[in-house]
Structure formats: structure tokens, C-alpha cells
Amino acid sequence: MEPVIKLENFHKTYRNGAMEVKAVRGVSLEIRPGEFVAIMGSSGSGKSTMMNTIGCLDRPTDGRYLLDGVDVGRLNRDQLADLRNQKLGFVFQGFNLLSRTTALENVELPMLYSRPSIPTREQYKRAMDALGLVGLAERADHHPNQLSGGQQQRVAIARALVNQPKVLLADEPTGNLDTRTSIEVMGVFQSLNEQGITIVMVTHELDIASYARRKIVMRDGLIRSDEPVTRRLQAPEEIAKLEAEQRAIQLH
């Protein structure tokens, strides 16, 4: 199968005044449809830069990035926006929901910018379907501040999925969540991945990376290791374990 994401000798250099910061220094990487990849690394390792480039929010300084066969480096701002709209879904650490709009409207947001435009009725249907997929259909009219952190992140996932993207990109998706909610979100990711959705996730937590199928570790702008996850965690089992532990503490 053709890779959906293909980086060829990818470089990214930031110029900060007279200082040149080489964030990524020549990375080649292929991600195929249906993969669930975790990118790990400490801060300054270049993983966020990688993520921004894969997410078409930025362009490579050198080398090539092909998303679904399209050379991203050659695209202008508007074409990048269209690519993000059609082929990518974002999940952020801070949820990044619009605070004064309902869950439903948040999920509908990407469809406002779809070209050709999507009829209002169709937008509603697709947004409700996406909310149903993350188990929040009955919370459609809630505002983000009426939802728990885990629920907010699930709304964000629904938003990321609503335009049926090629890749779901998650930047520290569990960074603001407690252990149990983190595992729940990983559960959502795993089940989406079972359904064939490609996921690329940046995290610095080793146990969160263990829910993925493939683990890439970055250091100083280069890939240090790239290997399948050997002892893969399954969200339902982990939740069961967690509940058992909690019960044990209470019994004590």
C-alpha cells in the first residue's frame, strides 16, 4: 500500500534573529494507511516541528513531504488550508474547542470551511454521527465548560473525524487529562484505529505511547528509534486493572 505520509530527508530550520535553530535535521519516514504511530521525544527533540509539518501547518525548509501523494512543500497558504480541511483531523493537548459554542457547533466547524460547501442538513447529520462515534450524541447541545476534560477531548476527536480525514493527528492528547480519562481517550483511538483510521500521535508519556502500534523516538532533530510496540496496552484491560486497584485501596 502507498504511504499516506511520506517524509524524504526532511529539514526544518527556524531563524530567530541571528540564531539559526535546526529543529529537524534530515528525517525520512513513511506511514501507511491504518497505522497507529506514537512519536516520542523530550522537548526540543523536534517532535512538535514534525507534527506541525505533518499537519500542514508549516512547510519543510528542505526535503520533501508528501501527504496522500501531494507535495506539501509546493502548496500555498490556501491550498494548505484546504488540505488540512479535507485530509487531516487535529486533536490538541488543550482541546482547543470554541468555548461559547455547543459541542455540535464545534464539531460542525471544519465543515463550514469545506469546498464545495456542505448543505446545513448534511452538516448536522455528519456532526451528530461523529459525536455518536465518540459516545457524546446526547451532549450535543452542551457547551465545553459543561463537559469534563475527557468529554471535551472526545468532542475534539469528533471534530477531527467529521470530514473523514486520511490521518488523525493528535498532539499530546492526554496532556491535560487524568490517568483514567487518558486511558479512555486511548480506548477511543484504538477503536477508531480498528476501524481503519490512521493515527499519528505525539506524546512524551511512555505508557500512552504503548497503546499505539508503532513507536518513533526522536532526539536532537533526528529519529533515534523506529520500531513496533512490543508490549501493546489495550484500553479496556487497563481500565479494568485501574478499577481493581482502586477497589483494593478502598477495601484497605
Next chain:
Amino acid sequence: MFSVFKIALRAIRRNIMRSMLTMLGIIVGISAVIVGVSMGTGAKAEVDKQIASMGQNLIIVFSGSSGRGGTRGGFGSTPNLTLGDYEAVRREVAGVSGVSPEVRGSAQVVAGNQNANVGYYGVSADYAEIRSWKFTSGDNFTEADVRNAAKVCLIGKTTSDLLFGEGNDPVGQIVRIKNAPFTIVGLLSPKGANSFGSDQDDVILLPYTSAMKRLSGDTMFRSFNIQAQSAAMLADVQTNLTELLRQRHRIPEGAESDFAMRTQQEFGEFANSTNEIMTVIISAFAGISLVVGGIGIMNIMLVSVTERTREIGIRLAVGARGRDVMRQFLTEAVLLSVLGGLLGIATGCWLAPLLTKFAGFPTLISQGSVILAFSVSALIGVVFGFFPALKAANLDPIDALRYE
């Protein structure tokens, strides 16, 4: 498009207090535009009415120099238009439908036990027609009356009310002007004040022959009133008149005429020029207020863009193009200014009649001024909303998402 509008409306409602304060500048400016323009059109309508009351296609020839530069006597200060001139004009100028000479004086007028100081005009039988005087009662004096220097006169409403009591018909009554008895043959319909504010109805008209012989002893006229047959002929009549009178007065080529000529339109222009100055001043204030209001909108929109940087980042990340973000903020700015404009129009429409009621200014709100005000407010939104919207559209999505 609808959703863009909804988002903008929601953003405005979210900070309703701030939005109202922002709109205030526009409200003040637009209401000033409405009031200012309504004062201008109101005053102009008034002047036009007064000018129309003078008659139609009217040319007035004044004796005396035109008084350009230096101190010379004003028009008519030294009467030098002769009976011969008058007759020549009647005879020789084509395209004229009526001519009347004019001598003026004022005299104590007595009727019964009432008396008043009244200005009288000695005129021809054409005068009433030329100046569009209608008769409430009775009729004009005749050519024969003029030939015979008959002791007849026409009386204005104000004078009649003064001498004979309000509403009484004076026709057939006798007034004594400088002790000479004159029979009133016609009561003139009222015209109101002229464009310079004096009462046109406080007047007595009588044949110029009677006035010259029996009252003033004048031998020269101070002015001629001439009516052209149509507006198109005004210029020709003016040229012919000038030529004829210069010839008769033996004025050499290149020298200044010893008479002056004004058309009715020129009177209107003169009266309107004062109104125009007032309109310009009010427009200037309105303009300043609108610019200040526009800057207020720009300021608030810049604050709004900064506050909502993260929101912009999210929208860009999910695939909004720069122009989508631009449209959103531009819509918001235009909505702010248009709402301000509508409130301003409402305020102006409310203020203008109050101004007429309490300060006596004639005002007239035209459809055109409302459309103008509305368009101006929309334009302000576009102009002053453009820079903040551009700033929002050009944000880098990564920076915007990281913005705290």
C-alpha cells in the same frame, strides 16, 4: 454566508456593552449627517418656495452701477431708468411676456380711524402677473388706470388686516395715501416672508403713473421687472436687454453699465449659499465624528482579534482559509458600524423634527440622505474593519494556536 452573519452577531452580543460604546461614535456621526442634511434640504426647500413665489423666469434690472469693488451706491440707489427705457423695452425686446417698472416709497396710509406706515410700489398692470400675485378678492388695475394715473390700488393681506381688521374684505374701500384718496380694487393673496425675511404682504401696489405723479414726484425708475416667456429664453432676453439699455444710456464699449441685472435663480443661489455654509460646517463635524467612530471600531476589532487569536488558530487549523477569517472579522466590523448607522439614522430622524419644533429650523429628511447615511456607515465598517481583519487573516496558525 448566513453562518458568518450569525457568528458575527453572536460576537457582538457577547460584549454588548463594549459594542454599544463602540457604536456610539457612529451613532453620533450618522445622526449628525441625518440632521445636517435635513437642515440643508429643509432650508433649500424653503428658499425654493420663496424664490418660486417671486414669479417665474424673472429678470430684474436695477438702476445704478453693479457696485463691484469700491464704495458705490447699491442697486437702485440713484434711479436712472427712464420712462423711455421702459417703453423701449416693451417695444423692442423679443421673448418678453411682461414688463413692469418699479418706483418705491413709503407713506402714512390712513383708512377710517386706522393708519399705518406702508411701503408702496408703483408698477404696471403686468406686475401682478409677473410676480405671481393672485387675488383673494377684486382684480388687478387696468392699462387704462395706468394711462390715466387713476387713483386705484391693490392691497396686501397684512396691510389690509391692519387697516380694515382681520378677514374683512377691503375691496371698494378708500385709503388715503399722503392725503390722496385711492380706491382699493384688489386684495392680494398672501405670499409670506421673502428669502431675506421681510413680509411680502405688507404692501400697496398702484399704477406707476399714479405713484410718480401723485405721491413721490419721481421721474426715474429704480428697477424693471421683466418676465421672459420661458426659462430657455432667459439668456437671450438678458443679452438683448443689456444691449438695448447700454445703447440708450450711451455707454461706450468696454465701460461699466450704469445698471445691473439679476435673475431669479441668482437670488436663489445667494440665499442658498448661506445654507450651504451651514451644511458644510455640520458635515465637517459629522465627518470628524464618523472618522473617530471608525477608529473606535478599528480599535475594538484589533482588541477582538488579539483576544480571539486562539479561536482564529483553531479555525485556521481545521481548514479556514485566510479569506474566511477575513470575511468573519470584516462582517463583524461592518455589522457593528451598520447597526450604529441604523441607530444613528433613528436618532437623526427623531432629532430633526425636534429641531424644527424647538429651534425653528426648517428640516426635511430625504430618502437620499437616509440611504447615504446607511451606505456611509457600511463603508466605515469596511474601511476601518479591513486592517484588523487582514491582521487576523495573516496570523500564523501555529503561533495562533499557542497564543495564551
